[in-house]
Amino acid sequence: MADYSSQSICPIPAFYCCYLLRSTVRHASLYIGSTPDPSRRLAQHNGDKTGGAKRTSREKLRPWEMVVIVSGFMSRAGALQFEWAWQHTQGSRHAEVERGGNDEPGLRICPRTGKEVKTRGKPCSSLRNILANLHILLQSPYFSEWPLQVQFFSEDVYRAWRDCADGLLDDTIKVVTAFGSEQACDIDRKEFLGKAGGIGALEIGYDHLAEYVEKSLFLLESEEQIDCGVCKQRVDSQHDMIAICSHNPCRCASHLLCLSSHFLGAAAFGEKLVPRKGTCPACRSQLEWPILMKEMTLRFRGQDEIQRLVRRRRRAESTRKAKRLNSVNLYSEEDTSDAPKSCTRFGRIGFLGRTYPCMDNSNIGELGSSIESANSTNSDIDSVSTITPEIELYSRRKPSTKVNCSGSYAKSDWDDAEIIE
Incomplete structure (x- = not known):
């Protein structure tokens, strides 16, 4: 008997898909499988990683491409x-x-009784037949209620799909394309699709729900009272199944059954038990039911995954901050290197609010002698030794003046002094 106890406590998977492989060497060779990681699975089928399937292990059929x-x-x-x-x-x-009942069953002779026995013929494994079977399943009452999405990575396969799709699909099933231009070189295209192709851009983790989960945890762990957005009754964050609005500014929380009834009643789904989408009771934004359920099951059943998700998010934020800090420091160093240095021969120093050329050790003696000569001959301005023009340490002295009562300045001996350049 299978043990489902471990699977019952798991959150809704972030991504799981069924895929159709096609050999790039022989297009008639096809394979159907399922995986939570298409890029890794394709690498296994092509022999780049261990694993894969026996039917795709033949080297003459590799590389394989994932077309649907x-x-x-x-x-x-x-x-x-x-x-x-x-x-x-x-x-x-x-x-x-x-x-x-449109398919006529085949006939075969029973080897034991010798009578004709009705039986179904061997199913055809051509691309057209496989796509027709896919269309039949998506139209069935069972699978048409699921929020499925069909994605094509090859244009010729998509054209074959349109030829065999003789009926409309349900609104919940989306059909999208992700293939390049037909003008691309065949060799480059085989190499591209054989490695990963467009499947490398698929979101297969919970990273896109990180901010959503953090907002929900912050809201439910706060001490403030939270009322249901539908029934207006108090919400018990410890025991109730609570759905939080997926839009970041909105803080609406609702009981799961209340929100489900609200969605079903507003959209008039009839006897259906599970809604597809609806509007938030508070912000009136469009909400997708699968997104709400993924977040809620991740919050209730995926504590380990949440911790890994938060660690990755914080690590990414710290990496971005470090990069910004390094860029700022590098910019500052470039500005400093481009600016004049204050301790070189051709630099300038600041003194009393002005900037002056700086000197090295060889000029200190010359400066001292110049200053002494200037001080000893202060009475005779004409005999002052000329100071090197590149070196000017002191600002010109302001004449000592006195203010009389009339507000005019008295004449000073410094008025006739010669300015030293």
């Missing part, structure tokens, strides 16, 4: 269920309604 992925599964079990149904569509109960 179906994501948005709320559990690993759901992704595996869809994978099996995609691989065995003719035997899946989810495709019975869509087939409607």
Whole structure:
């Protein structure tokens, strides 16, 4: 008997998908699988990492490219269920309604009785047939209620999809494309898709929920009283299942059942039990139900993952701060190196609010002798030794004047003094 106790306490996975591989050497070779990390899984199929599958281990078929992925599964079990149904569509109960008995069963001779026995023929594994089976599953009443997204990474595969998609899909299922230009070189394209292709840009972790989770924890751990945004009753953060608005400025918290009823009633979903989306009771913003559930299950069941998420976020913030600080220090050093130095021969020093040229040790003696000569002949200004023009330590003295009652200045001997340049 399988033990589901460990899986029941896990949060909703950040990412899980089913994918379709195609050999870049022979396009008729296809493979269907599932994984939580498409880039790592593709590297395993191509032999760059250990693992992979036996059907993709033949070197003459490598490299493989991931041409289609179906994501948005709320559990690993759901992704595996869809994978099996995609691989065995003719035997899946989810495709019975869509087939409607139009396929004629084949006939074979029973070796034991010799009678003709009705049986289903061998399913065709062509690209067109696989895409048609994918379309059948997405139209089924069971999988059409899931918030799935189909993403194409090859333009020719997308054209084949449009040819075989003879019906409209449910609004909850999104179909997007992520392929380059057809004018790209085939060799470069094979190398690009064989390594990772557009799947390298997929968000497969909880990093995009980091700020959302921090806001929810801060709100629920505060001591202030929180009332439900729908029923207006007090919320018990320790025992109630609480959904928080995913928009950063909004602080609306609601009971899970209250918010679900609010979404279902506003959108008139009828007898459905799980809503798809709705509007926040406080800020009236559009909310996606899968995003709310991912955050809530991560908050309740993923304490270890939250700690790792917070550590990575803080580490990234500290790295950004260190880079900014280094850039500021480097800019300051460049400004300092470009500015005149204060301890070189051709520098200048500040004294009494003015700047003057600085000198080295060889000029100190000359400066001392010049000053002594100037002081000894203060009475005779004309006999003062000329001071080197590059060196000027003192500002010109202001004449000592006295103010008379009329406000005029008295004449001083310094008025006839010669200015030393």
